[in-house]
Amino acid sequence: xxxxxxxxxxxxxxxxxYYLKPPNISWGxxxxxxxxxxxxxxxxxxxxxxxxxLPGVMAVSVLFGTTSMLAVTVTFEKKGRSFERLLxxxxxxxxxxxxxxxxxxxxxxxxxxxxxxxxxFLTDLSGINWLTLIPAVILIAVSSTFIGLLIAVSVAEVFxxxxxxxxxRFPMLFLxxxxxxxxxxxxxxxxxxxxxxxxxxxxILHSSIHRPPHLPLTLSFALxxxxxxxxxxxxxxxxxxxxxx
Amino acid sequence: xxxxxxxxxxxxxxxxxxxxxxxxxFEVDEGELFGFLGPNGAGKSTTxxxxxxxxxxxxxxxxxxxxxxxxxxxxxxxxxxxVPDESNLYPELxxxxxxTFCGSLYGMSKHARAARARELLDRFGLGEAGxxxxxxxxxxxxxxLTIAAGIIHSPPILFLDEPTTGIDVASALQIRQLIAxxxxxxxxxxxxxxxxxxxxxxxxRIAFIVKGRIVRIDTLDALMRHTNGRHAVQFAVSRGxxxxxxxxxxxxxxxxGQVIAEDQIRVESPEPVRVGALVRWIEESGxxxxxxxxxxxxxxxxxxxxxxxxxxxxxxxxxxxxxxQ
Numbered sequence: 001x002x003x004x005x006x007x008x009x010x011x012x013x014x015x016x017x018y019y020l021k022p023p024n025i026s027w028g029x030x031x032x033x034x035x036x037x038x039x040x041x042x043x044x045x046x047x048x049x050x051x052x053x054l055p056g057v058m059a060v061s062v063l064f065g066t067t068s069m070l071a072v073t074v075t076f077e078k079k080g081r082s083f084e085r086l087l088x089x090x091x092x093x094x095x096x097x098x099x100x101x102x103x104x105x106x107x108x109x110x111x112x113x114x115x116x117x118x119x120x121f122l123t124d125l126s127g128i129n130w131l132t133l134i135p136a137v138i139l140i141a142v143s144s145t146f147i148g149l150l151i152a153v154s155v156a157e158v159f160x161x162x163x164x165x166x167x168x169r170f171p172m173l174f175l176x177x178x179x180x181x182x183x184x185x186x187x188x189x190x191x192x193x194x195x196x197x198x199x200x201x202x203x204i205l206h207s208s209i210h211r212p213p214h215l216p217l218t219l220s221f222a223l224x225x226x227x228x229x230x231x232x233x234x235x236x237x238x239x240x241x242x243x244x245x
Numbered sequence: 246x247x248x249x250x251x252x253x254x255x256x257x258x259x260x261x262x263x264x265x266x267x268x269x270x271f272e273v274d275e276g277e278l279f280g281f282l283g284p285n286g287a288g289k290s291t292t293x294x295x296x297x298x299x300x301x302x303x304x305x306x307x308x309x310x311x312x313x314x315x316x317x318x319x320x321x322x323x324x325x326x327x328v329p330d331e332s333n334l335y336p337e338l339x340x341x342x343x344x345t346f347c348g349s350l351y352g353m354s355k356h357a358r359a360a361r362a363r364e365l366l367d368r369f370g371l372g373e374a375g376x377x378x379x380x381x382x383x384x385x386x387x388x389x390l391t392i393a394a395g396i397i398h399s400p401p402i403l404f405l406d407e408p409t410t411g412i413d414v415a416s417a418l419q420i421r422q423l424i425a426x427x428x429x430x431x432x433x434x435x436x437x438x439x440x441x442x443x444x445x446x447x448x449x450r451i452a453f454i455v456k457g458r459i460v461r462i463d464t465l466d467a468l469m470r471h472t473n474g475r476h477a478v479q480f481a482v483s484r485g486x487x488x489x490x491x492x493x494x495x496x497x498x499x500x501x502g503q504v505i506a507e508d509q510i511r512v513e514s515p516e517p518v519r520v521g522a523l524v525r526w527i528e529e530s531g532x533x534x535x536x537x538x539x540x541x542x543x544x545x546x547x548x549x550x551x552x553x554x555x556x557x558x559x560x561x562x563x564x565x566x567x568x569x570q
Contacts, residue, residue, distance in 0.1 A: 005349050005353070005354070006350045008349075009346055017335065017338065081329065084329060084333060085334075087298075087299060088322055090351065091319075091350075243299075244299060244318075245300065
C-alpha cells in the first residue's frame, strides 16, 4: 500500500475543501493584520515598537489560525461520519492524523508570516535570526494544531470544540509572554505559564527578533518538541478510546 | 469456494449497561452473499463495526481472509469495502472527486482511480451527475455513490449496512441488482438489513440476530423448509367475520382461521387446503368470497416463528428512514 498517496490526498482534500476557501483565506489575512494594527496603535511608541510586538502577533496568528480549523476538519467530519471513511483506510492512525493536521500546520505557518511581511514594509528586519525563527514558527504551529486536535477529539459537537478552543486560547494571550514578560505576571500564575508550550515558542520568537532569550534556546526547543509529541500521543489515545473503542 | 472470507468466534461487546453482542459465532465463505438480519438494537451495526475495525470486541476473535483482525484491525482493511448505513461522503466534493479521493485512501494511482471512478459512475448510472456536488444528490443517488465508493478499490469483501434504507423503490431495485451482480462477479458480501424480503431475494445464507445473540443461522433453503410443511390460503371476503374463524376450527379439524383485514381471512393448515369445499362452506355461512389465493411461505414467516418478532414491527423501527421496498 502506498501510504503516501493516501496522506497526500487527505491533505490536498482538506486544503481544497476547507483551507483554500475565501472565508478562511480572508480570516488568515485579516486576523493577523488586525492584531498587528491594534497592538501597533495601542503601544503608541511608533515604528520602533514593531519588532517588540511582532513575536506576539506572529504567535497569536499561528494559535488562532491552527486551533480554529480542527473543529471543522476533525469534529465536523466525525459528526457527519465522513471521518469513519478515513478510519477505515488501510493506513496507521498516526499517519492519518498527521495528514489530517498537516493542513492546519501549513495554514498556521502561512498565517505567521503575514505580520512579518507587513512589518518588512515598516521596519528593518535584517537583524532577525531566521535559523531559530522558522523552526520556532513551525513548532508553535505544530503544538497549537495538536492543542486544537486534542480539543477536537475530546468533544462531540463543533460548537463545543470552538468554545473549548477559546477557553484555552484567550488565557494564553496573557499567560505566554506574547505582549508582556511573564515576570510581570503574579507569582502564582507563572507555573501555569511554564506549563503552556506557547510560552517557549514565544520566547524563541522574541529572541530571534529583538532580545536575548529568558530560557536557553535548546531547552525551549526541546520542551516545545516534547509538548508536540505529548499532545499528539494524548490525542491518538483519545481517538482510540472514544472513536474506536 | 470453501475458503472462509470471515470467521467470527465468541465475539462479544458491551457498552456500559448494554450487552450489544453476546458471544456470536459464524463464518462466511469466499464469494458468498451472507445476510445478517435483525431488528433495531439487535447488534447488527455493532457486529459490522467490529468486523471492519471501527469497534474493538471485548472478547472473541475475528479473522478476515485469514488475518486476525481482533489483534490487528488495520491489517485487513485493504481487503474490505464498507458501505455504512448512512451516506457519508463529502458534500462539498463532486461525485467524481469523492470516488477518486476514496480510491486514494487505498493507495490507488491517479490514473487508476480516475479510470475506475469513471467506470463506476457509468455503471451506477451517475455518469452525468459525476461533476455535481454530492450534497446536491438525491437520496438514491447518494446511496449509489456511497456503494461505488465502497468498491472503488475492488475489494474482495464488501460490508453493506442497510444498503436500501430510505430510498425510493426504483433505486432500491437498481441497488439490489448491483449487489447481486457484484456477488456474481466474485465479491463476498456481508449484508445487514431489516428488510426480510431483500435478504430473501439476495442471500444464500442468513443469520437472525436478536438481542445480541444469533438465534438461527442457515441457508435460505433450509430456513424455508421450516415452513414447507404448512399451507395457507387467503380469502377476500365481504366481511371479516371473526365468528366464522372461531367456528372454522371445530368444523374443519387442523385448520386455523385468522382475520387479516376487514375483508381478508387467512386460513392455515398442516395439510393442503381443500379450497373449493372451504369456499362453499364460507358462502353457506353468509359470507361472500370474491377471491381465494394460495400463499407461499416466506422468510418473514420463518423470521416471526424463530424470533417471535413481527416483521412489520421491525420495519417500523426504521420507518423514519423511509421505504426502499
